Structure formats: structure tokens, C-alpha cells
Amino acid sequence: MDWRDGSFMHRCWAVVDLDAFEENYHALRSRLREDTKLLAVVKADAYGHGDQQVARLMEEVGADWLGVACYDEALSLRAAGIRLPILILGHTPVELCGGLAEQEITQAIFSPQYARDLRREAARRGVRVKGHLKIDSGMHRIGFNPLSREEMELARELYEWPELEMTGIFSHFCCADESDEESRAFTRMQFDRFSGACRWLQEQGVDCGIRHCSGTAATITHPEWQMDMVRGGIGLYGMLPSDDSAGIIPLHPAMSLYTVVSMVKEVAPGEDIGYGRKFRTTAPTLVATVPIGYADGYPRCFCNRAKMLIRGQFAPVLGKICMDQVMLDVTHIPGVQAGDLVTVAGRDGEQQITFDELAALSDTINYDRTCSLAPRIPRVYLRHGQVAAVRDYLTCRVR
Structure with a gap:
């Protein structure tokens, strides 16, 4: 089959080069320590490239985790036979906790109310749900407030609840792709705030599990912030998060x-x-x-x-x-x-x-x-x- 032949695809078509994905994966890997995990973000149908095909390749080349936005995306990957650990980065209705447990899908625990509701529903159904604690380090989208003693005390308790199996903690930078002085200072503040939350929990005797906060931009520009895992998003697809990170690692559009x-x-x-x-x-x-x-x-x-x-x-x-x-x-x-x-x-x-x-x-x-x-x-x-x-x-x- 020749993909250049219009009669083959009729009117218009997208070509996705899986070899480019593999090269981009290894380019991001080159920024990491040997023991650092890499989560491949395949939400939104792998940014339009096709989630099942990309996830299957990521499993083949050695990715440690997959990241999705919602329950249906995770379920689609499980139905396709993908067995890598999957983290849902956003909201899942607590009524679906049975499916989370059955399919071994890890859920972001992103607010005190959500944590309590999920615990109650999991107890009612007699299941235990895997979770990663989401910390709001300054983007003010979702996440526990690390500056609130009340919320952090509850975060500490999550790790003791029998209905939840907390295996990680994460945050998200809002301007790591910008190189101006103000943005760099804000990203540094976010990292300090997140790492401070992790440190406080550890001082309370909590094993935080997998700590992760860096996406493609921070992985390229701040490899020292890789912690236990990074989340490879746009870089895996061969595109840069911004011009400010150009030329540091070789990436190939997929x-x-x-x-x-x-x-x-x-x-x-x-x-x-x-x-x-x-x-x-x-x-x-x-x-x-x-x-x-x-x-x-x-x-x-x-x-x-x-x-x-x-x-x-x-x-x-x-x-x-x-x-x-x-x-x-x-x-x-x-x-x-x-x-x-x-x-x-x-x-x-x-x-x-x-x-x-x-x-x-x-x-x-x-x-x-x-x-x-x-x-x-x-x-x-x-x-x-x-x-x-x-x-x-x-x-x-x-x-």
C-alpha cells in the first residue's frame, strides 16, 4: 500500500509515523536518570494521532505509565489490551469507582470533597481505588491547596484510608514553556511549593509514592526537576511546547x-x-x-x-x-x-x-x-x- 496514493485514502488523510514517536521517546528519555519513570500522555485520542496505536507503541518501547483525561479514554485502552498503568489526570464520576478498581486504573484525587465522595462510594461498593494526589501548586485548576493546613492534613489521611491505595502525588506547571524572567520565577515557585508539600507529607511519615510535576517543557529545560517520573506530552508527538525550548533535544513531527x-x-x-x-x-x-x-x-x-x-x-x-x-x-x-x-x-x-x-x-x-x-x-x-x-x-x- 502506498499512502501517497489518493485513491487509497479517497479524499484526505493523516499519516502518523510511529518511528518518529520512538525517536522522540528516546530523545526525552535521554534527559532522565536511569531510574526515572516516563508517563506518556495519550489523552484526546493521543492529541489526534490515535490513542490505541500510540499507547501500544509506548508499551513496546518501554514507557512506564500512560496518562489520559477521562475514564472512557482509559477504558478504551484497556479494551485494546493495553496493560500499562494508566493515570486519569482529571475528573471521573465517583459512581465509576467499581470500573476503576476492576480495570486497575489510577485516579487523580484532586479535592477534599472529591476524596470524601470517592471514599464513600468505594466503601459502599466494597472496592479499593488506586489514586495519585493532585496538588495545586499555583495554576488554580484542580488540586489540594498546599498552603491550607486543613487540606494537607486531609491529604495525609488519604494515605491511611482503606478505600484508597495512594501510589503517587503530582502537580502541573502553568508556564514552564515560557522563558521570560517572570514565568521562570513562577515555575520555580510552583516546583518549590510542590516539593514542599511532598516534604511535609514525608515528615508526617507518609510514603508519597511516585512524585511527578514535569511535562515536556520542564523535562527539556529543567531535567533536575524530574523527581520520580515525568509526563511526556507534546514532545512525544515531535512538537515543541514553545520556541523557547527549541534546539535542546532533537524532535521529529509524527x-x-x-x-x-x-x-x-x-x-x-x-x-x-x-x-x-x-x-x-x-x-x-x-x-x-x-x-x-x-x-x-x-x-x-x-x-x-x-x-x-x-x-x-x-x-x-x-x-x-x-x-x-x-x-x-x-x-x-x-x-x-x-x-x-x-x-x-x-x-x-x-x-x-x-x-x-x-x-x-x-x-x-x-x-x-x-x-x-x-x-x-x-x-x-x-x-x-x-x-x-x-x-x-x-x-x-x-x-
């Missing part, structure tokens, strides 16, 4: 996005292109239509701003992005015809379009662009340069 030319036509001067007549030709223009649109995750804000690659040259977007189609100016590109491969994100010859560039055009971050790719775009998985699998969400098939 995803490319493609479509094909469906039609080419010549449009006379003075004609309007697309919805709302937002682009008017000033000369004879060769217009190529491609079957990808905002319903696929290619946003409307790219109107008259973005470019795609055809035959190694940039083709500017003309007019508004349609739900399922986009028009491109290919006047300057010789020989463009229906069926030609179009690179939406990725490399074509000497030229490249990155998800970082697409993110900048839409005033967002690279994570958002890959997470926004619609389920109807098939994911083609490459291993050792060959098509290893195809995941088609619409037909629920993995080939």
Missing part, C-alpha cells in the same frame, strides 16, 4: 496531513472565489479545489491566509474555507491536475508546512491544531517506512 486535487479550472479576471466573495481575481487564475474543509479541522480563519504544497510549491488559499473543500491558486505551478497529492501539513521536496505555522495563523497552539483534526480523517500508521495500519473512524475499521 503527523503529516494530505489531500488531493479534485478539480482544476481557469477563472477569468474579475471573478469572485468562494462563499462571501472574499477573493477576487485580478488576472487569469488557475484554481485547484481540494476536498478538505473546516469540518475536517482546517479552520475558516485560514481564509486568504494559509497555503498548501503541490508539486513542491506553495499554493495560497483563495477565499473562505468551505465545510468540505478549499480553493487554491496554482497559476504559478506547472502541470497541476486532478489527483495530484496536496500536502496540508508536512514536507514536500524542499518545502514544509508545520502544525506550528498553522497554529500561528489561527492564533492558537500546535496541540490544538492536531487535536482539532476530525474523526472522519483516516489515520495511516507507518512503521519502518511501511503502512502498518489504517484507522478509519467512520467505518470503525482498523486495517
Whole structure:
């Protein structure tokens, strides 16, 4: 199978290079001590790349844990046969504690109320739930307040409750990817606050278990903060959390996005292109239509701003992005015809379009662009340069 063949994937498709994931995994590992664990974050369908395929690879190459956002994501991995320890980083209704226990899924314990409710429900059902204590070190999203003696006393008690098996403690930095002096000072404060909470619990005789606070950004810029485990997120996918961490470790983008030319036509001067007549030709223009649109995750804000690659040259977007189609100016590109491969994100010859560039055009971050790719775009998985699998969400098939 040739993933470059549009007839193989029909209209548009994403290519996920599993070899790049493996290289990125080892690049992050190179920042760690030998005894430091690595949790691979595969929430949000592995940032749009496909959680089961990525999780299976992470299990193969040696990751120690997986991180997800919710119970259903964890359950999906268990159903796929993934046996690595899984940490749910966010909320799970306490009524699902039976499933947490049965599937050996570890739950973030993130507030006094949640801890009490989970304990009560676990006792009612006669189960014991694994947990990691979440500390709010300054982001003010979820977590126990380490500055509250009352909350920290309760945190200490959690480790003694028979309904909970507390095996770790963690926090999350809110600006570790920023290098300005104020952000660096704030991140240092967060680390000090979290490590202080761990130290206080240890002084009370508590075995905190696995301590972790660093994501990709802090793993790259502050390897001395790795503690017992780090959480590899965006770095595993070959993207940087920000330009401030560029050049420190080699990372390779794992995803490319493609479509094909469906039609080419010549449009006379003075004609309007697309919805709302937002682009008017000033000369004879060769217009190529491609079957990808905002319903696929290619946003409307790219109107008259973005470019795609055809035959190694940039083709500017003309007019508004349609739900399922986009028009491109290919006047300057010789020989463009229906069926030609179009690179939406990725490399074509000497030229490249990155998800970082697409993110900048839409005033967002690279994570958002890959997470926004619609389920109807098939994911083609490459291993050792060959098509290893195809995941088609619409037909629920993995080939």
C-alpha cells in the first residue's frame, strides 16, 4: 500500500509515523536518570494521532505509565489490551469507582470533597481505588491547596484510608514553556511549593509514592526537576511546547496531513472565489479545489491566509474555507491536475508546512491544531517506512 496514493485514502488523510514517536521517546528519555519513570500522555485520542496505536507503541518501547483525561479514554485502552498503568489526570464520576478498581486504573484525587465522595462510594461498593494526589501548586485548576493546613492534613489521611491505595502525588506547571524572567520565577515557585508539600507529607511519615510535576517543557529545560517520573506530552508527538525550548533535544513531527486535487479550472479576471466573495481575481487564475474543509479541522480563519504544497510549491488559499473543500491558486505551478497529492501539513521536496505555522495563523497552539483534526480523517500508521495500519473512524475499521 502506498499512502501517497489518493485513491487509497479517497479524499484526505493523516499519516502518523510511529518511528518518529520512538525517536522522540528516546530523545526525552535521554534527559532522565536511569531510574526515572516516563508517563506518556495519550489523552484526546493521543492529541489526534490515535490513542490505541500510540499507547501500544509506548508499551513496546518501554514507557512506564500512560496518562489520559477521562475514564472512557482509559477504558478504551484497556479494551485494546493495553496493560500499562494508566493515570486519569482529571475528573471521573465517583459512581465509576467499581470500573476503576476492576480495570486497575489510577485516579487523580484532586479535592477534599472529591476524596470524601470517592471514599464513600468505594466503601459502599466494597472496592479499593488506586489514586495519585493532585496538588495545586499555583495554576488554580484542580488540586489540594498546599498552603491550607486543613487540606494537607486531609491529604495525609488519604494515605491511611482503606478505600484508597495512594501510589503517587503530582502537580502541573502553568508556564514552564515560557522563558521570560517572570514565568521562570513562577515555575520555580510552583516546583518549590510542590516539593514542599511532598516534604511535609514525608515528615508526617507518609510514603508519597511516585512524585511527578514535569511535562515536556520542564523535562527539556529543567531535567533536575524530574523527581520520580515525568509526563511526556507534546514532545512525544515531535512538537515543541514553545520556541523557547527549541534546539535542546532533537524532535521529529509524527503527523503529516494530505489531500488531493479534485478539480482544476481557469477563472477569468474579475471573478469572485468562494462563499462571501472574499477573493477576487485580478488576472487569469488557475484554481485547484481540494476536498478538505473546516469540518475536517482546517479552520475558516485560514481564509486568504494559509497555503498548501503541490508539486513542491506553495499554493495560497483563495477565499473562505468551505465545510468540505478549499480553493487554491496554482497559476504559478506547472502541470497541476486532478489527483495530484496536496500536502496540508508536512514536507514536500524542499518545502514544509508545520502544525506550528498553522497554529500561528489561527492564533492558537500546535496541540490544538492536531487535536482539532476530525474523526472522519483516516489515520495511516507507518512503521519502518511501511503502512502498518489504517484507522478509519467512520467505518470503525482498523486495517
